[in-house]
Amino acid sequence: MQSSIMNTFSSGTRLRDMIRAIRACKTAAEERAVVRKECAAIRASINENDQDYMHRNLAKLMFIHMLGYPTHFGQMECLKLIASPGFPEKRIGYLGLMLLLDERQEVLMLVTNSLKQDLNHINQYIVGLALCALGNICSAEMARDLAPEVERLLQFRDPNIRKKAALCSIRIIKKVPDLAENFINPAIALLREKHHGVLITGVQLCTDLCKISTEALELVRKKCTDGLVRTLRDLANSPYSPEYDIAGITDPFLHIRLLKLLRVLGEGDADASDSMNDILAQVATKTESNKVAGNAILYECVQTIMSIEDNGGLRVLAINILGRFLSNRDNNIRYVALNMLMKAVTFDAQAVQRHRATILECVKDSDASIRKRALELVYVLVNETNVKPLAKELIDYLKVSDHDFRGDLTAKICSIVAKFSPEKIWYIDQMLKVISEAGNFVKDEVWHALIVVISNASELHGYTVRALYRAFQTSAEQEILVRVTVWCIGEYGDMLVNNVGMLDIEDSITVTESDAVDVVEIAIKRHASDLTTKAMALVALLKLSSRFLSCTERIREIIVPFKGNFVLELQQRSIEFNSIVARHQNIRSTLVERMPVLDEATFVGRRAGSLPGAASTTTATSVSLPNGVAKPVAPLVDLLDLSSDDAPAPSSSGGDLLHDLLGVDLSLPSQQSGAGQSSNSGTDVLLDLLSIGTPSAPSSSSTVNILSSNASIEAPVSPLDDLSSLSISSRTTSNAGAAPVMDLLDGFSLSPPTENNGPVHPSITAFESSHVRLTFDFSKEPGNPQTTIVQATFINLSSETYTDFVFQAAVPKFLQLHLDPASSNTLPAAGNGSITQNLKVTNSQHGKKSLIMRVRIAYKINGKDSLEEGQISNFPRGL
Amino acid sequence: MIHFVLLISRQGKVRLTKWYSPYSQKERNKVIRELSAVVLSRAPKLCNFVEWRGYKVVYKRYASLYFCMCIDDEDNELEVLEMIHHFVEILDRYFGSVCELDLIFNFHKAYYILDELLIAGELQESSKKTVARLIAAQDSLVETAKEEASSISNIIAQATK
Secondary structure (H helix, E strand, O other), rough: OHHHHHHHHOOOOOOHHHHHHHHHHHHHHHHHHHHHHHHHHHHHHHHHHOOOOOOOOHHHHHHHHOOOOOOOOHHHHHHHHHHOOHHHHHHHHHHHHHHHOOOOOHHHHHHHHHHHHHHOOHHHHHHHHHHHHHHOOOOOOHHHHHHHHHHHHHOOOOOHHHHHHHHHEEEEHOOOOOHHHHHHHHHHOOOOOOOOOHHHHHHHHHHHHHHHHHHHHHHHHHHHHHHHHHHHHHHOOOOOOOOOOOOEEOHHHHHHHHHHHHHHHHHHOHHHHHHHHHHHHHHHHHHOOOHHHHHHHHHHHHHHHHHHHHHHHHHHHHHHHHHHHHHOOOOOHHHHHHHOOOOOOOOHHHHHHHHHHHHHHHOOOHHHHHHHHHHHHHHHHHOOHHHHHHHHHHHHHOOOOOHHHHHHHHHHHHHHHHOOOOOOOHHHHHHHHHHHHHHHHHOOOHHHHHHHHHHHHHHOOOOOHHHHHHHHHHHOOOHHHHHHHHHHHHHHHHHHHOOOOOOOOOOOOOOOHHHHHHHHHHHHHOOOOHHHHHHHHHHHHHHHHHHHHHHHHHHHHHHHHHHHHOOOHHHHHHHHHHHHHOOOOOHHHOOOOOOOOOOHHHHHHHHOOOOOOOOOOOOOOOOOOOOOOOOOOHHHHHHHHHOOOOOOOOOOOOOOOOHHOOOOOOHHHHOOOOOOOOHHHOOOOOHHHHHHOOOOOOOOOHHHHHHHHHOOOOOOOOOOHHHHHHHHHHHHHHHOOOOHHHHHHHHOOOOOOOOOOOOOOOEEEEOOOEEEEEEEEEEOOOEEEEEEEEEEEEEEEEOEEEEEEEEEEEEEOOOOEOOOOOOOOOOOOOHOOOEEEEEEEOOOOOOOOOOOOEEEEEEEEEEEEEEEEEEEOOOOOOO | OOEEEEEEEEEEEEEEEEEEEOOOHHHHHHHHHHHHHHHHOOOOOOOOEEEEEEEEEEEEEOOOOOEEEEEOOOOHEEEEEEEEHHHHHHHHHHHHOOOHHHHOOOHHHHHHHHHOOOOOOOEEEOOOOOOHHHHHHHHHHHHHHHHHHHHHHHHHHHHHO
């Protein structure tokens, strides 16, 4: 009766009715309409300041919020309800606060005062509400303001409040670690409690305190270890207690928390570890393992055993438990077993190896979570002795594996094969299997590495190209396989046709020249082939045109249609190659000589230097030049790079060796259009040779003179000579007044390094501490104002030598940062030398925002780690 | 620590969300979308753990509802599974064989229960009985307040008749 009278003042429906109405909606649009109507009513009610319906409005808003609609207009209602005196209002108000707000909202600060009052309320349930809200959403400021109240409540008479205060304290010390010391003593007092709730939360609080503060850790270790061991023993031996019993075990949650705290206390302390050995052994042997609860305890116990100081017997016990877990039929148990074995590998690899067969089976499990864990475990178990059978198993499985899983699996197989391969032929065989099976999942650097290896294995060239030819017949849909095949046929096509270098293990095949060209033709005409593949195929065709003279005309016919290709790269190649094939028979054979062997070590080093996303740099295998600047480029490039001694070191663009060599890296030609830029000129000579993509530059550079002086050499033996003879012949034809292509051929010479002609920016001291000074020198790439080349120079200001010196930098999103490898990782003492490192920063907001950078410098002094961090915001304007 | 608790229905409707780590509203919606897709698509009998963005999500299906808890990588997955069961048993005891509809129409009650079970993403109470007792005590506080309110409004109504 009453409510109907009250309803005349409000248009609101009851919560229940609103939920019904929403559930009755058949479409999302209907639902939106209902919600919109309700929200409008609630807003109106809020505006009228309708006290009677605040409670109901908020409940409705929470439901609407759960459906994902915006409800910010209800935030102030929460605060009003919290501030009202009654328990029901406060209860729903706090619930709304936790649901509708998060700690980052300003509104939250307004509630601090109400919270403070409620924490001191005489009604313990209201205190409980406030503690719960504070524990779930408090911010650092609130934590500081209210920590004394919470600390006091840890000693409240009612256990219900003590346990809530304990968990609330966890949130507070996580938000403001400085406050931890205030909580240490009251927390330790909680460990003596009998009430399970208080004990559980107290143990948890101590665990978190110990993680935050070493002072707490030492104190708890000294004062409480024995007590905790006793508590755990009493708990483990306690008779059946219905209130806490789960599957025959008394309070597994408390068990687990005690084991966790013991783990923290035992880690790195032999005495503490010693005192808990007995109870751990008891838990490990006596706990029933047929239910989740028991297994959860065993799992925690195993973790503790493996973390505390070594005790051989216990660890055997732990490994045995994991073995049992692994053979369990329950997937959950197997999952955690795999998880733990991963940690066990570090101290007992032998024991884990024993389970290898089972683990390998898990890789093939139908459950993605288990597969992933198992694969990671197998990955760490591989070594030189077992790599062959393991790789075979994995590759066999690759054929039947889930599509989603193939990416991970392929990456791991490639990594295993590359790391542990006993011989090259085995490596090539396995990689061929992988790329024929899952070529589309193989990363660029992996197949580039494969080509480098193939190039190095001169006795296997014939074998490899034939194997690839066979694989191509069955797996032509695998892009990466196609690329590698095309490259190899381009290089070693003659070996394919003539069965050169037959190994005993292979069957001879008959491949005609035209069959080999067929492969490349399929690759280039295949609809799915991407630009890289097509570009590679064009290069291969050019090479074959000189090797298979019978097919020259056919090759020209394949090349010619690309003259009209929409992709400039292909169009240009097609026109140029066509002209080489048609008109320059005399230079063709030298022009398309086989690639010189690619250097493996440098390739690996370079890869390390150009790993995407790696902010830190590796200096492992970079080539050191006379001028002291490391230069992670291939020796081939060095060989050709005649200007490197007197020019600034070319900074590679981070592209891959092969890309440069084949001239397929499409980013390069576009960069070159900012002509005269020294940073690429060195690297791209060969690119120029093949792609002839550089705009013509004045040919009066010294390089050409050097090359000209070699003109008398008859039989070219090195690539350098190739270049020179090519240059000469092209020049002579050019002089004869031929096609415009000649100009292009003419123009492949190195453009002389030009000095920076952009505005000059002053150098800055970017970072200075008492140990190290970092200065930045700036230069710009002409024609590219967004990009700044920063040369960082590090000086050691102390009297100790720094080793393992690593510089890392981070920039906000509008900047892009590329770090080249540093010149060294050792910084001599007292300024007796420096480390330099080039950074390339691209500012997408050039002219609007200045550069800003956060840096971290890590190094070791006498083997001790040292770390410095700072922010650099004093960059000159306009960079 | 538990970063959040999610209850999702078989149809992907959210029935309860509780966040113990700061996620903005936008992130929350994204997380819910992502996770419901992952969890709902998993076949039965697979393990109850999903690795997700460097965390682990422990989930368990009860009738038409999926209970999910997101935990740190080093936390005990099996324990969290037991915790979910603990929560479900308490709900069951409170509502008397709980069903999805109970959690829809009395969603606030489910939140109150969860608040007696977890704070700051940590377990608060291992005794189902204690939780039930605390909830009952607070419910009766609300009832008393309501009765008082209605008797006052009765008096007012009588007086103003």
